[in-house]
Amino acid sequence: MKNKAFIIGDIHGMDQALEDMLGHWNPAQEELIFVGDYIDRGPNARQVLKRVYELSQDPSVHALRGNHEQMFLDYLKDPEQKWPVYFANHGTTTLSQLLKLNEDAVFSQRAANYVTQVDRYYPWLRPWLDHLTYYIEFGDFIIAHAGVNLTLDNWRQSSQHDFLWIRDGFHYEPNNTGKTIIFGHTPTILLQKGGGIWFADDGKIGIDGGAVYGEKLIGLKINREEVIDSFTISTKDQVVNPATQTFKGKKKGQETTTNDKLDPVESARDTRSSAQ
Numbered sequence: 397m398k399n400k401a402f403i404i405g406d407i408h409g410m411d412q413a414l415e416d417m418l419g420h421w422n423p424a425q426e427e428l429i430f431v432g433d434y435i436d437r438g439p440n441a442r443q444v445l446k447r448v449y450e451l452s453q454d455p456s457v458h459a460l461r462g463n464h465e466q467m468f469l470d471y472l473k474d475p476e477q478k479w480p481v482y483f484a485n486h487g488t489t490t491l492s493q494l495l496k497l498n499e500d501a502v503f504s505q506r507a508a509n510y511v512t513q514v515d516r517y518y519p520w521l522r523p524w525l526d527h528l529t530y531y532i533e534f535g536d537f538i539i540a541h542a543g544v545n546l547t548l549d550n551w552r553q554s555s556q557h558d559f560l561w562i563r564d565g566f567h568y569e570p571n572n573t574g575k576t577i578i579f580g581h582t583p584t585i586l587l588q589k590g591g592g593i594w595f596a597d598d599g600k601i602g603i604d605g606g607a608v609y610g611e612k613l614i615g616l617k618i619n620r621e622e623v624i625d626s627f628t629i630s631t632k633d634q635v636v637n638p639a640t641q642t643f644k645g646k647k648k649g650q651e652t653t654t655n656d657k658l659d660p661v662e663s664a665r666d667t668r669s670s671a672q
Contacts, residue, residue, distance in 0.1 A: 398456060400624070401427040401534050405603035405614040406462065406580040407448075409438020409489070413613040413629045414447060420615055420627045423456075429532060431580035432462025432541035432560075436486040437608045439634065442493045449524055461528035462541045463560040463581065469525045472511050479507035494518065530559040535620025538573065542581035543600070546571060571598040578616065580604035585611065593626055607631045 402421040407414050407430070421428055434448050435441040452459040468490065471482040479487075491510050492499040495517070502510070515522060531540035538544060538551070543566035545554040551573050558565070563582055571577060576599040583606035585591035591611055594602030601623070605612035610632050617625040 398425060398427050400425055400617060400619050401429055403429045403431065403539060403578055403603065403616045403618065405431055405605055406433040406583075406607065407438070407444050407613065408433055408464070408608035409435060409441040409444055409493070410607045410613060410631055410634060411438075411440035411443040411447070412634055413607050413631050414444055416629045417613050417615045417627065420617075423454075426617065427534070428454075428457040429534070429539055430457075430459045431539060431578070431603065432460045432528070433464045433580060433604075434459075434462065435468060435490045436464045437489055440493060441490040445494075445518075445521065449520065452524075458532050459528055460532065460539065460541050461525075461530055461560065465525050465528060466560050469522070471507070472514065472522050472525075475508040475511050483507075530556055533575070534618065536575050536622075537578055537618060537620075538575045539578045541579065542566070543577060543579045544573070546573070567596075567600070571596070571600055573599075575599070576601060578603060578618075583609065583611070585609075592628070610634070 400422075404414070404417055428451065430448055434444045438444070448459050451457045464485065467478070467482045467485055468487065471478040471487060488499050488502045491497070491514070492502050495510065495513050531538060531544070533539075540559050542558070542560055542562045544551040545558040545562060545565050546569035547565045548554060554562070561581075566579075567582070567587065578601045580603055582602060583591065583604050584594040584602045585606050587594045587602055591606055593605070593614055593616070594600070596602075601616070603614040603616060605614040605628060607613035607629070608631070612628040612630055615627040615629075616623055617627075
């Protein structure tokens with residue numbers, strides 16, 4: 397086990413930013429940790445999934461589960477019931493990229509039809525998604541996609557839902573875990589003016605830099621006690637108009653606005669989880 401780690405925030409299909417960020421990783425000296433949300437919204441979820449999957453075959457590379465991977469997996473397991481939620485969270489983008497379809501064509505078939513095609517062309521994908529872990533501890537750090545439930549006496553009893561979706565019950569609850577918590581999920585521009593890395597006074601570090609909205613992909617280098625370096629990759633040149641999140645090559649009429657920075661089903665789900 398290595399004594400340093402390189403941690404990469406939410407990617408959401410931004411394949412070029414991922415490759416640029418990986419240039420800062422030293423595989424000989426550092427473990428690599430992805431905080432999840434590899435897919436949906438961005439221009440090349442297919443390439444990002446393949447890249448993270450291939451890297452994660454090395455035991456020193458850890459791919460965490462994000463809420464978008466969970467929604468995709470839920471859809472693959474129960475397409476008729478889960479398609480409306482995944483569709484509302486930009487699942488058409490990922491399916492069209494995986495199956496090389498125009499997004500408009502995704503509406504023309506029953507949701508279940510795509511599951512057969514995904515399983516046929518990507519037989520490794522569903523088993524891999526099903527085994528993604530919810531958090532990792534590295535020295536004095538906890539790394540989880542959304543955070544942990546700090547209203548509990550023991551954060552390890554956080555529900556799977558909490559690890560993937562939590563906002564209330566984490567961001568502004570005191571961190572008494574004795575560890576620094578590194579997380580993604582919530583674009584930091586929603587936590588502080590100007591975005592960038594969010595450092596809370598009580599040992600929380602937010603690294604979802606809003607890359608898919610034309611902001612930044614964030615990377616952190618840590619040892620087992622502290623953050624030792626940080627990196628940001630701007631994605632403005634990969635988005636024609638960050639105000640409407642229109643990607644290069646994306647057809648008019650397939651736009652997603654930055655007004656939808658929170659996934660549509662999140663607010664209600666967070667209210668439930670914070671009450672548990």
